Every structure is written in C-alpha cells, then in structure tokens.
Amino acid sequence: MGNTLQTLPQIPPPPPPPRPDEQEEEELQERRPEVGNREFTCEICIEPASIRGKKFRNGGRCSHPFCTDCVVKYIRVQLEDNNAARINCPAPNCGHALDPRACAPLVGDALFVRWCDVLCEAAIVGSDRCYCPYRNCSALILNECGGVVKKSTCPSCKRCFCFQCKGVWHAGFGCEESGEIRDTNDVAFGRLVERRKWNRCPRCRHFVELREGCKIVKCR
Known part of the structure; x- marks a missing residue:
C-alpha cells in the first residue's frame, strides 16, 4: 500500500500594515480642523461619529472605521466571555490583531491588566503551572x-x-x-x-x- 500525500490549502498572508509615511500623513490629515470635525460611520454600531477623538487607531496595523466606545466593548466581551489572548480586528476578512499598546489608554487599567494576564497564560500553554x-x-x-x-x-x-x-x-x-x-x-x-x-x-x-x-x- 503506497503512501498518500494530502495537499494542504494555502492560507493567504495577512495584508501588510500601512507604511509609516502613510500613517503619519493620515494623522496630519486628522489634525486639520476641516478634517478633524468630519464624521465617519462606525462599522460596529453603524452610527456617525466625529473623527477627532472618536476614531479608533490600531497602532498602524489597519485603519478600519470604528468608534472607540465600540472597540472597548468589543475587547471586554472577548476577554470576559471568550478569554481570548489574540483579539482580532472586528472588521470582516481582516487578518490583523488589535494592538494592546494602542488599546491600553482606552480600556482602562483593570481591563488592560486582565488582557496582559491572558496573554501571559497563552504564552506558557503546556508549561507545568498552578x-x-x-x-x-x-x-x-x-x-x-x-x-x-x-x-x-x-x-x-x-x-x-x-x-x-x-x-x-x-x-x-x-x-x-x-x-x-x-x-x-x-x-x-x-x-x-x-x-x-x-x-x-x-x-x-x-x-x-x-x-x-x-x-x-x-x-x-
């Protein structure tokens, strides 16, 4: 009986993050008064929000339009209900994860400490621990x-x-x-x-x- 080789499907790599110059340009655009007061539609709550102070920034990994309140609620659900270490961007078909450092000022100390604990536990899976x-x-x-x-x-x-x-x-x-x-x-x-x-x-x-x-x- 011969051996049978099975070809595994190829998983496409996640899209590359924006280049630093593109990210800096986007930040400069949002600081301008005529742009900062402009509204965008959050893809989670489907509600309009002002770009300045309300649009979530994922540390340059991706730039989907989400309001900060929805992102904080999304992170809390992922941690409390799913105990997830890697929290993916809520945008469909986005291969990027949320940047914990970019989310830290938004989620508060208690939730960020919980996130860090889950990340540490995920890093030592299989270790003898208690x-x-x-x-x-x-x-x-x-x-x-x-x-x-x-x-x-x-x-x-x-x-x-x-x-x-x-x-x-x-x-x-x-x-x-x-x-x-x-x-x-x-x-x-x-x-x-x-x-x-x-x-x-x-x-x-x-x-x-x-x-x-x-x-x-x-x-x-």
Whole structure:
C-alpha cells in the first residue's frame, strides 16, 4: 500500500500594515480642523461619529472605521466571555490583531491588566503551572525547576503551598490526607512532624521517631 500525500490549502498572508509615511500623513490629515470635525460611520454600531477623538487607531496595523466606545466593548466581551489572548480586528476578512499598546489608554487599567494576564497564560500553554491557593493572592506560578515539585513558596505572597495537589501546604500530611486537616492543632502538629522528621507507619498510620537502634521497626 503506497503512501498518500494530502495537499494542504494555502492560507493567504495577512495584508501588510500601512507604511509609516502613510500613517503619519493620515494623522496630519486628522489634525486639520476641516478634517478633524468630519464624521465617519462606525462599522460596529453603524452610527456617525466625529473623527477627532472618536476614531479608533490600531497602532498602524489597519485603519478600519470604528468608534472607540465600540472597540472597548468589543475587547471586554472577548476577554470576559471568550478569554481570548489574540483579539482580532472586528472588521470582516481582516487578518490583523488589535494592538494592546494602542488599546491600553482606552480600556482602562483593570481591563488592560486582565488582557496582559491572558496573554501571559497563552504564552506558557503546556508549561507545568498552578495558581497560588490563597484567595487574596492567586498568583500564576511556573515550575521552572523541572521534575516533581511538592512544597513550594509563592513568589508573590511568600506563603507555602503544595504544587502537586495545588492546595495550602499540608505539613506532615500527604496530599490525599490534606482534607483531614481540621483545625490549627492539626496544622501545628503537622509542622512539628515536619520539623522533627518523623516517619509514618504504612500499616497503622501512626508517627514514629527512631532515636537509636536498628532501623527496622515492627508495628505493634
């Protein structure tokens, strides 16, 4: 049986961005009073708007007529509903993405920080990662050491957690037993077990400490 080769369809490259001289000329045109007061029709809301202060500029990538209010709403929907890292220009058949730097002054600090977080997460897809389990932190943490990592310290809040079960650090207890920790006494006892390096009998599950003698201990 011979091999069959399948020809993949060719995807046309996105159109090139406007040249710097064209972009500068467009900016100069919009600064002129007779042009700045002119209206354009937004392709999203289909409403007329003044060019000056209302027309969105995509950092020179493309120049489709959108009003800034519609672009901000479009970005918010893409982030909150779709969690999209790459937000494409809303114009049909446009291969350009929105420039985050051009959008930053429009969307506000909170939405721009959310966008940056989504971009960072998309850049590390496939990496061994988790979030800090403490609710007032929730920082994104990467396993940069490789291998199996258990006890870890959050670089943001400096508190310990378990990288394996993604929970608060359960000193003296295994991941499967972390749900059995009920109060501060259990936490304090677990820290004592960790500090004294006690071992746990695999049969009766009691903690034991070997002070001297043979290392072979028989469970009673």
